[in-house]
Amino acid sequence: MSIILILEQVLNGLQFGVMLFLMAAGLTLVFGVMGLINLAHGALYMVGAFAAAAVAGLTGSFLLALVASLAAAAAAGAIVEVAVIRRLYDRDHLDQVLATFALILIFSEGTRWIFGSFPLFLDVPDYLSGPVSLPGGIEYPLYRLTIIAIGLVVAAALFWLIARTRIGIQIRAGEADREMIAALGVDISRLYTLVFALGAALAGLAGALVGAIQSVQVGMGEPVLILAFVVIVIGGIGSIKGALVGAVLVGLTDTLGKVFLPQLFGLFMEPASATSVGASLASMLIYILMALVLLVRPSGLYGGSN
Amino acid sequence: MKAIKTLALATAVSALAVAAQADTKIGMITTLSGGGAGLGVDVRDGFMMAIEKAGRSDVEVVIEDDQRKPETAVQLADQMIQSEKVDIMTGIIWSNLAMAVVPAATAQGVFYLSPNAGPSALAGKRCHENYFNVAWQNDNLHEAAGAYASDTGYKNSFILAPNYPAGKDALTGYKRMYKGDLAGEIYTKLGQTDYAAEIAQIRASGADSVFFFLPGGMGISFLKQYADSGVDLPVVGPAFSFDQGILQAVGEAALGVKNTSQWNKDLDNAANAEFVAGFQEKYGRLPSLYASQGYDTANLILSALEKADVSDKDAFRAALEAADFASVRGEFKFGPNHHPIQNIYVREVIKEGDVFTNKIIATGLEMRGDAYAAECKM
Numbered sequence: 001m002s003i004i005l006i007l008e009q010v011l012n013g014l015q016f017g018v019m020l021f022l023m024a025a026g027l028t029l030v031f032g033v034m035g036l037i038n039l040a041h042g043a044l045y046m047v048g049a050f051a052a053a054a055v056a057g058l059t060g061s062f063l064l065a066l067v068a069s070l071a072a073a074a075a076a077g078a079i080v081e082v083a084v085i086r087r088l089y090d091r092d093h094l095d096q097v098l099a100t101f102a103l104i105l106i107f108s109e110g111t112r113w114i115f116g117s118f119p120l121f122l123d124v125p126d127y128l129s130g131p132v133s134l135p136g137g138i139e140y141p142l143y144r145l146t147i148i149a150i151g152l153v154v155a156a157a158l159f160w161l162i163a164r165t166r167i168g169i170q171i172r173a174g175e176a177d178r179e180m181i182a183a184l185g186v187d188i189s190r191l192y193t194l195v196f197a198l199g200a201a202l203a204g205l206a207g208a209l210v211g212a213i214q215s216v217q218v219g220m221g222e223p224v225l226i227l228a229f230v231v232i233v234i235g236g237i238g239s240i241k242g243a244l245v246g247a248v249l250v251g252l253t254d255t256l257g258k259v260f261l262p263q264l265f266g267l268f269m270e271p272a273s274a275t276s277v278g279a280s281l282a283s284m285l286i287y288i289l290m291a292l293v294l295l296v297r298p299s300g301l302y303g304g305s306n
Numbered sequence: 307m308k309a310i311k312t313l314a315l316a317t318a319v320s321a322l323a324v325a326a327q328a329d330t331k332i333g334m335i336t337t338l339s340g341g342g343a344g345l346g347v348d349v350r351d352g353f354m355m356a357i358e359k360a361g362r363s364d365v366e367v368v369i370e371d372d373q374r375k376p377e378t379a380v381q382l383a384d385q386m387i388q389s390e391k392v393d394i395m396t397g398i399i400w401s402n403l404a405m406a407v408v409p410a411a412t413a414q415g416v417f418y419l420s421p422n423a424g425p426s427a428l429a430g431k432r433c434h435e436n437y438f439n440v441a442w443q444n445d446n447l448h449e450a451a452g453a454y455a456s457d458t459g460y461k462n463s464f465i466l467a468p469n470y471p472a473g474k475d476a477l478t479g480y481k482r483m484y485k486g487d488l489a490g491e492i493y494t495k496l497g498q499t500d501y502a503a504e505i506a507q508i509r510a511s512g513a514d515s516v517f518f519f520l521p522g523g524m525g526i527s528f529l530k531q532y533a534d535s536g537v538d539l540p541v542v543g544p545a546f547s548f549d550q551g552i553l554q555a556v557g558e559a560a561l562g563v564k565n566t567s568q569w570n571k572d573l574d575n576a577a578n579a580e581f582v583a584g585f586q587e588k589y590g591r592l593p594s595l596y597a598s599q600g601y602d603t604a605n606l607i608l609s610a611l612e613k614a615d616v617s618d619k620d621a622f623r624a625a626l627e628a629a630d631f632a633s634v635r636g637e638f639k640f641g642p643n644h645h646p647i648q649n650i651y652v653r654e655v656i657k658e659g660d661v662f663t664n665k666i667i668a669t670g671l672e673m674r675g676d677a678y679a680a681e682c683k684m
Contacts, residue, residue: 005510012502109339117343119526119555124534131536139509141534144502213531214499215523215555219340223497255503262492271491279469279493 015144017251018151022206024231024243026199032238033174039100042221043107048073048204049211053122062125073204074197081196119217236303258282329364333392338371344551352600376406383407393616401425412436421603430678438644440603443676447544448479450566450650450670461486464513469493476519489513521546533559550594553662560655569598569635577632605631641675643682
């Protein structure tokens with residue numbers, strides 16, 4: 001196990017974490033500001049990936065595909081918010097879970113209806129494909145570095161938006177006291193639609209970025225959604241900073257765990273059962289991490305005191 | 307005179323009733339929605355194409371969607387057996403669903419013909435006289451991949467598969483026929499979509515070849531990321547990650563990869579030529595491995611119905627065992643545990659015009675049965 005391999009795996013973990021952050025940021029905002037559990041967030045991720053694949057197939061341009069993913073997911077988010085979600089803010093969480101679960105089914109079957117049952121093609125553009133040599137002799141795919149960069153840029157932009165802009169003030173105020181901000185004359189329903197569309201657009205962007213190196217297919221959002229929930233629980237619900245830290249933590253734990261645990265077990269077990277036991281334990285690792293965090297800080301790393 | 311008329315009418319009516327009872331009802335449970343729908347849709351389309359072509363109005367097919375959930379499949383199976391009174395069942399894609407449905411169905415006297423899943427348990431100790439597999443035993447394609455790797459001279463393979471029963475069958479099958487050393491062996495998470503960590507390990511392992519079994523979307527993800535990583539070791543795998551439904555989504559990354567299959571569209575026999583042309587005309591796409599398995603399953607059932615009525619279970623079973631139909635894969639027969647004995651071919655991914663597809667380059671294993679037949683006591 002060389003230093004180079006370890007560094008490469010750390011980069012992999014970071015890239016995975018940054019991708020999770022794009023998903024978790026929207027989820028945590030929606031939960032924090034509106035108190036809504038949105039299971040359909042993964043469906044918006046899928047919408048982004050399918051829009052990107054369709055536009056890339058038509059125009060051949062990856063940039064246009066990314067723009068399309070943002071636009072399509074934001075539009076889908078806004079429509080869903082106005083048509084369905086808006087009716088759920090005052091209901092309890094179980095109603096929200098049921099309704100957004102129904103949205104998952106509608107989005108999945110609707111997508112299958114439009115695009116068919118077979119996975120779509122979306123590839124890394126030529127100018128981003130292939131590996132580059134990093135200092136220290138690490139060969140690392142350029143596209144994954146690009147994902148890390150885009151994720152960090154989005155994170156910085158979000159921090160600026162929340163901390164420095166008028167919308168950001170309203171979002172933070174909405175988190176703290178919904179009735180009061182409405183009483184002060186802020187159009188709360190417009191704010192909610194905006195936040196929901198913003199979260200949806202980020203999920204769509206994540207879907208498109210990841211779709212280029214994974215499979216664009218119906219149901220691709222749900223596995224990521226579960227991880228995104230783990231991230232926001234670890235980070236503290238409603239906190240963008242928590243989402244970033246939580247996402248990187250989960251990304252690193254998952255990646256390094258599945259690499260090193262089987263080898264660790266290999267020290268005192270026979271190879272075949274070491275890989276099997278190691279792999280099983282590695283897939284539990286992030287949930288163990290979540291449990292530990294909750295044990296020490298019940299409202300997450302950066303969560304409020306409620 | 308009137309009495310005779312009535313008697314004649316009564317005879318006619320009872321004859322009709324007998325004819326109605328002789329109708330054969332087939333229940334198909336397969337995956338038609340969600341992530342794995344492509345496979346179920348292909349099995350269904352291949353199957354129904356054969357049934358429609360036969361033009362038998364006395365064969366009725368009931369189709370239901372299991373959504374890839376074992377509990378849904380079990381529910382549908384109970385409903386089909388108890389209220390629909392089906393005679394024959396088929397359709398299940400996934401081994402875990404097959405394990406939940408098949409033993410209960412065969413125990414209730416229903417015939418089950420698997421168009422895909424072939425878990426080792428049902429081939430060995432838990433085999434049943436009413437259970438037939440028309441595709442393969444799960445290990446088969448991986449065994450052929452192992453044999454091909456050894457024949458090609460690979461000496462240090464890196465192998466990976468998801469951590470679930472079919473994944474373990476896969477690596478077991480590969481190792482059964484592969485003679486060289488292993489540079490590494492990894493079980494990935496089922497449904498995993500990012501393989502950066504595994505690819506880094508492959509790069510560092512000093513392997514001379516890579517074998518992987520990652521069905522469906524997992525394989526698409528792996529291949530795209532592998533191609534982008536700059537690791538260019540040769541890759542071998544079973545047909546599941548290189549099938550017609552998937553190849554277009556993988557694109558250039560799959561070109562030249564060797565994979566193993568019991569069927570390909572260029573197999574030279576009359577039944578296959580008719581199937582490939584007919585499927586393209588009817589559905590507007592190239593048939594996949596799964597479509598060919600659905601088509602063969604239906605033709606096997608039809609061939610047995612020609613010889614025996616399904617209500618005469620022993621005669622019908624004997625007719626199935628004879629496998630007297632023109633399989634699209636050429637020569638085909640059943641082993642003692644009702645699993646296929648057939649050639650497994652090595653294919654290469656090529657590009658025909660704009661379409662990615664496979665061509666056969668060698669025969670991997672000739673008339674291969676399976677490793678579990680000896681454990682089956684019927």
